[in-house]
Structures are given as structure tokens and as C-alpha cells.
Amino acid sequence: MAFAPRGAPKEELLRHTxxxxxxxxLNKCMGCQTCTAACKSLWTSREGTEHMRWMxxxxxxxxxxxxxxEKMGGGxxxxxxxxxxxxxxxxxxxxxFKFNHADVYYGGHGQKxxxxxxxxxxxxxxxxxxxxxxxxxxxxxxxxxxxxxxxKCYHCADAPCLKACTHNALxxxxxxxxxxLDQERCNGDRLCVEACPYKAIYYNPVSQKSEKCVMCCPxxxxxxxxxxxRQCPGRxxxxxxxxxxxxxxxxxxxxxxxxxxxxxxxxxxxxxFYIPPFxxxxxxxxxxxxxxxxxIEAEVLINLFGPDVVPVIARLKAERSKRQNxxxxxxxxxxxxxNFWDRFKDFSNDPLQEAV
Amino acid sequence: xKIVRIKxxxxxxxxxxAPAWGQVQAQDFPMVPTPLKNNPxxxxxxPFIAQSTDHGVVHGLxxxxxxxxxxxxxxxxxxxxxxxxxxDLDQFVDGVAVMFPLSAKASAATMGSPGExxxxxxxxxxxxxxxxxxxxxxxxxSVRRSGKDAKLQSGALHQNGxxxxxxxxxxxxxxxxxxxTPGEPTKLAFGVWDGGNRERAGRKSFSxxxxxxxxxx
Numbered sequence: 001m002a003f004a005p006r007g008a009p010k011e012e013l014l015r016h017t018x019x020x021x022x023x024x025x026l027n028k029c030m031g032c033q034t035c036t037a038a039c040k041s042l043w044t045s046r047e048g049t050e051h052m053r054w055m056x057x058x059x060x061x062x063x064x065x066x067x068x069x070e071k072m073g074g075g076x077x078x079x080x081x082x083x084x085x086x087x088x089x090x091x092x093x094x095x096x097f098k099f100n101h102a103d104v105y106y107g108g109h110g111q112k113x114x115x116x117x118x119x120x121x122x123x124x125x126x127x128x129x130x131x132x133x134x135x136x137x138x139x140x141x142x143x144x145x146x147x148x149x150x151x152k153c154y155h156c157a158d159a160p161c162l163k164a165c166t167h168n169a170l171x172x173x174x175x176x177x178x179x180x181l182d183q184e185r186c187n188g189d190r191l192c193v194e195a196c197p198y199k200a201i202y203y204n205p206v207s208q209k210s211e212k213c214v215m216c217c218p219x220x221x222x223x224x225x226x227x228x229x230r231q232c233p234g235r236x237x238x239x240x241x242x243x244x245x246x247x248x249x250x251x252x253x254x255x256x257x258x259x260x261x262x263x264x265x266x267x268x269x270x271x272x273f274y275i276p277p278f279x280x281x282x283x284x285x286x287x288x289x290x291x292x293x294x295x296i297e298a299e300v301l302i303n304l305f306g307p308d309v310v311p312v313i314a315r316l317k318a319e320r321s322k323r324q325n326x327x328x329x330x331x332x333x334x335x336x337x338x339n340f341w342d343r344f345k346d347f348s349n350d351p352l353q354e355a356v
Numbered sequence: 357x358k359i360v361r362i363k364x365x366x367x368x369x370x371x372x373x374a375p376a377w378g379q380v381q382a383q384d385f386p387m388v389p390t391p392l393k394n395n396p397x398x399x400x401x402x403p404f405i406a407q408s409t410d411h412g413v414v415h416g417l418x419x420x421x422x423x424x425x426x427x428x429x430x431x432x433x434x435x436x437x438x439x440x441x442x443x444d445l446d447q448f449v450d451g452v453a454v455m456f457p458l459s460a461k462a463s464a465a466t467m468g469s470p471g472e473x474x475x476x477x478x479x480x481x482x483x484x485x486x487x488x489x490x491x492x493x494x495x496x497x498s499v500r501r502s503g504k505d506a507k508l509q510s511g512a513l514h515q516n517g518x519x520x521x522x523x524x525x526x527x528x529x530x531x532x533x534x535x536x537t538p539g540e541p542t543k544l545a546f547g548v549w550d551g552g553n554r555e556r557a558g559r560k561s562f563s564x565x566x567x568x569x570x571x572x573x
Binding site for chain 1: 400401402403404405406407442443444445446495496498500554556557558
């Protein structure tokens with residue numbers, strides 16, 4: 001067991017024999033939030049978790065979720081020195097709006113009263129919330145653009161949350177590398193929240209302990225893919241063991257090399273990978289004619305996925321043109337995922353069948 | 357320092373404003389930031405907290421200590437604004453703790469070591485009437501035990517920019533908790549957390565290694 005009840009060297013807590021992970025195809029995500037809702041209804045409907053979205057989807061370019069997480073520090077410098085980080089506020093993680101439901105439905109005001117959110121933080125009109133900047137995006141007219149960025153805990157190989165906790169409450173599960181936070185050991189010190197550059201850990205002010213995505217480990221133990229992955233109607237996700245050469249996941253990451261981690265410069269070695277978005281919409285030229293170029297500026301994607309994103313997009317475009325010219329392309333077949341279950345391989349069990 | 361015998365019932369002593377405390381000579385202890393930066397023992401526990409340099413803003417603690425033959429009481433006072441609620445996710449609360457050795461060789465600076473445990477009474481401002489009992493055998497091993505089971509009691513008052521906190525416990529509640537015997541000395545050390553400065557865990561001020569305290573017969 002990587003879990004040590006009285007604490008252990010960090011190397012021991014990081015130890016694992018296998019690692020599960022994801023690919024998320026950003027060319028297919030349509031921002032429908034089905035993954036968010038799946039996670040929310042399964043994991044964060046308890047008191048004190050109202051503001052949490054372990055799985056979330058935000059619009060990029062944008063402030064992201066939690067708000068401005070990319071500007072809050074955490075993770076490591078290139079020499080592995082820890083980077084100090086900031087804590088999120090309730091507003092940053094989307095507030096917890098109160099609504100005048102009783103007044104609207106039972107107040108007898110007819111059409112005079114409308115449903116209205118109130119900030120749980122200020123008691124006033126909200127100034128920020130989950131997806132407040134949805135679909136605003138970036139780029140200049142007429143070449144405006146945006147894409148959706150689904151995020152959850154990345155179950156990092158060098159998890160800074162685990163390294164930061166002075167109580168050794170966080171550890172990687174030996175059998176699958178999932179990073180979990182032991183609620184018994186947690187003191188609510190939030191050193192993990194400061195250390196996580198992705199801000200994928202959330203403080204519960206009721207239990208006074210922190211919580212995070214558990215990669216649906218109870219489901220994973222029964223061969224069921226995590227709820228967010230399985231519920232995705234867009235087939236954007238692959239889930240499985242990252243060391244299984246027969247899996248679609250492995251082929252896309254290691255053989256075809258078209259999947260990249262988000263913000264690799266944070267130095268945490270994430271285990272969720274992305275197929276970068278390209279050619280979201282064709283750009284207009286100065287004279288108003290339509291070009292063959294996409295609208296997302298290269299530097300935007302380099303900022304997100306590192307310099308490797310340039311050759312990756314070139315590879316993806318080459319594979320796509322193979323298919324356009326009637327030639328086979330394994331990459332395109334894997335990304336299309338005609339068979340729903342290929343994307344989950346060992347984790348294709350049905351939660352309703354497995355339920356005890 | 358001296359833990360004097362006093363003729364006062366425990367309920368009286370739990371009130372930090374009780375006139376009885378006027379009879380007890382208080383002592384001032386300088387408090388210093390815990391050495392986190394460039395500390396290999398801390399690096400091993402958390403390389404992130406080992407980056408801390410702006411903690412330990414409380415520089416002094418005034419302590420008055422008394423027992424009435426049944427209960428040991430400490431009145432702890434320090435200068436601080438009041439931070440006693442966690443209304444937002446980035447907020448922390450004020451706290452104070454007194455630590456005792458559970459074995460002869462236990463060190464306060466390391467919070468004990470394997471086989472050489474320490475025992476602490478830990479009060480925090482958002483749970484002002486129910487302090488925690490803590491046991492530890494080195495950095496990163498502290499475990500909170502029920503303060504109720506340890507029969508720990510507290511009283512607190514914030515006035516004129518100062519906290520006054522009383523911590524009280526029966527002289528003996530069993531072998532796994534610090535024991536006090538009138539006429540025999542004990543050892544103690546202190547820690548203070550300033551919530552407004554995001555102080556928690558190792559981010560605190562402390563009084564250094566254990567200091568001798570006499571317990572009046």
C-alpha cells in the first residue's frame with residue numbers, strides 16, 4: 001500500500017505500479033457540461049461541496065475554472081523548486097448562487113417576480129460564476145474564436161499536492177496511481193490547494209477538509225470508466241491504463257504522439273492528455289476571402305501545451321488529409337472512435353450491472 | 357516558569373477576565389518564526405511549506421499558569437486582530453497551543469520523534485469552546501484526538517487587540533496524555549498561529565525547545 005497511516009517518505013506515497021489516465025479530444029468537445037453534471041451529481045451534492053466542480057469545462061481563451069488558475073502559482077520551477085501558490089476564493093470557484101425560488105413559485109406575484117441569483121459571498125448580484133465568460137473567447141473580428149477546455153485532476157506523477165501536505169493525507173493508490181486525499185488525516189490546512197497549479201483541489205468549509213477528483217476510483221475498481229468520461233456524449237474521452245500497448249490511449253500518446261498534457265511547464269507530469277484543437281473555423285483574409293488557416297493563434301496553443309503542439313498539429317493535419325484523399329489513417333480512426341467501448345477497453349463495465 | 361497553586365474553582369479560572377488571574381504572576385515569552393526555509397527535516401515533510409518566509413508574525417506570548425490541586429490552567433495572551441471565522445475558502449483562524457513531553461527525551465523543536473512523543477493542547481478561534489488534544493512523534497505525524505475525551509476545557513476573550521485564552525485540563529487523565537504532579541516539575545513549549553497571515557500547520561511562531569516549569573505543591 002502506498003498509504004501509510006503514520007506518514008511516510010514522499011517517495012513511498014508517490015509509489016504505484018500502474019497508472020490510469022485520460023485523453024480528451026478538444027476538437028470534439030462541445031461544452032455541453034454533461035461531464036460536469038455527471039460528476040456533480042455523483043460526488044459533490046453534499047453540504048459544503050456546492051461550489052465544487054471536480055470536473056469542469058470552461059471556454060478558452062478565458063479566465064478558466066477556478067478563475068485565473070493559470071496566474072495563481074503552484075507546481076515547480078524547471079529545476080523542481082516548488083513554486084509558491086495562492087488560494088482560490090469561493091467566487092473563483094464559481095460562487096454558490098442562492099435563488100428566490102420560493103418567491104417565484106409560491107409568492108403569488110405572478111409575472112412581477114423573476115428568478116434571480118444572489119451571490120453567496122456578498123449577498124448582492126453576482127460578479128462572477130461558473131462559465132461567466134462562456135463563449136466570449138478571443139481573436140479579433142472577423143476572426144474571433146474559442147474552444148472548450150474540460151479539466152479535472154490530472155493525477156500527476158509528481159503530484160505537488162501530495163508533496164505539500166504536511167500530514168501525508170494525500171497519496172497515490174498503488175494499483176492505479178489515482179491521487180486520493182484521506183479525509184481522516186486532512187486538517188484543512190490547504191497547503192495542497194496552494195501547491196496545485198491546476199487548482200484541482202477544493203476546500204470544504206463545512207467539513208473543514210479539502211476534497212478532489214478521485215477519478216471515480218470505486219467505479220475503476222469494478223472496471224467501470226469514470227462518470228465524466230463514460231457520460232460524454234461527444235466521445236471526446238479515452239480512459240485506461242497508460243502502459244497498455246493494446247489500448248487506443250497508448251497508441252495516441254506513445255505511438256502516434258498526438259496527445260499532450262496541459263501546461264507541461266508546471267512540472268507535475270500530468271496523466272490526462274489532450275488532442276489539441278486545430279482549424280476550429282477557417283480564418284478570413286484581409287480582403288474578406290476565406291483562407292485555409294485556422295483562427296487559433298499558434299502562441300495560444302504553445303502557451304497551453306508547450307512547443308510540441310506545433311508538430312502535433314502538423315501530424316494531425318497530415319492524418320486528416322490522408323483520409324480526405326481516401327487513404328487509411330489509424331489516428332483518425334482512433335479519434336473518431338466508431339465503437340463506443342474501444343475508448344475504455346478494460347473499463348467498459350456498466351455501472352447498473354455492477355451495482356450491488 | 358512557575359505554575360502556582362491557587363484557591364479558585366475551575367469554572368472561575370476558565371474565565372480569562374476573572375479577577376483571580378490578577379493574583380498570578382505572568383511571564384513573557386519571546387516567540388520566533390518556525391525555521392522552515394532551508395530546513396532539511398521540513399523539506400522532507402513538505403518542500404512547499406519549506407518555501408515559507410513570511411510566517412510567525414506574533415512575536416510574544418504572555419503566560420500565567422495556575423492549578424487548584426485538581427486542574428492545571430494556563431492563561432495565554434498575545435496581540436492580534438481577531439480572525440475567528442472561515443467565511444471564504446482562503447481564510448484561516450487564530451490559534452494557540454501548549455505542548456508537553458510524553459517522554460524524557462522528547463524535543464519540542466521537532467514535535468517529538470519516533471518513540472519520543474509529545475502531547476499538545478491546541479485551541480483555535482473558530483472552535484473557541486472545544487480545544488483539540490494532539491499527539492505527535494515528529495513533524496508530519498501529529499494526530500488530533502478528542503479534546504472532550506481528554507477533558508480539555510477552554511475560555512477565550514478578544515479585547516483591545518489582544519487574545520486571552522485559558523486552557524484547562526485535569527492534572528491526570530491517563531498514561532497517553534501529559535500528567536502533572538504538584539511538587540514535581542514539568543516542561544512546556546508554546547506555538548501561536550495568526551489567521552490573518554494564513555498561518556496554520558508549520559507556519560507559526562514558537563517558543564523554542566521545552567522549558568522547565570515548577571508545579572507548586
